[in-house]
Amino acid sequence: MEDKQYVAVEYFRDMEDENTEYDFGTIYPREGVDVPEERIQSLLTGKNRRNKKMIMEIKRLDPKLSKEEELEALKVDELKELAEQKEVEYDSKTTKPQLIKALLEAKE
Known part of the structure; x- marks a missing residue:
């Protein structure tokens, strides 16, 4: 995951990260937090509680x-x-x- 970076495409509160709020355009995950690949995939694909794609992969900025x-x-x-x-x-x-x-x- 270190070579990849993601951005929120929808507002959401990450229940698996101390309820951290991510607004549209916010880099995900926040600095210093390691997120399991399963969580990344659920947010990338929409296979999550909201059934929506919440993040997308971007070039490292x-x-x-x-x-x-x-x-x-x-x-x-x-x-x-x-x-x-x-x-x-x-x-x-x-x-x-x-x-x-x-x-x-x-x-x-």
């Missing part, structure tokens, strides 16, 4: 990056997946900068 820089590091397909999870509307002509702007605005 520099923790000093802003939210905009983190989104900029994602591929368009990854941004579209986040947009769908956040119920942000877009169409086939939506550009990467437009997706980033819409996701940043949706967080607020």
Whole structure:
């Protein structure tokens, strides 16, 4: 798991980690916490209590990056997946900068 990094695509409270809250865009798991692979898989696949995909794998990011820089590091397909999870509307002509702007605005 050390070479992988995940981001929350949905708000959730991790009952297996002292009820830690993860908001959309938050890196999962929090620093210093080791999470069993089974837990990662349940959150990645939606095989959990909410039956929803709660996290997605992303490229390892520099923790000093802003939210905009983190989104900029994602591929368009990854941004579209986040947009769908956040119920942000877009169409086939939506550009990467437009997706980033819409996701940043949706967080607020």
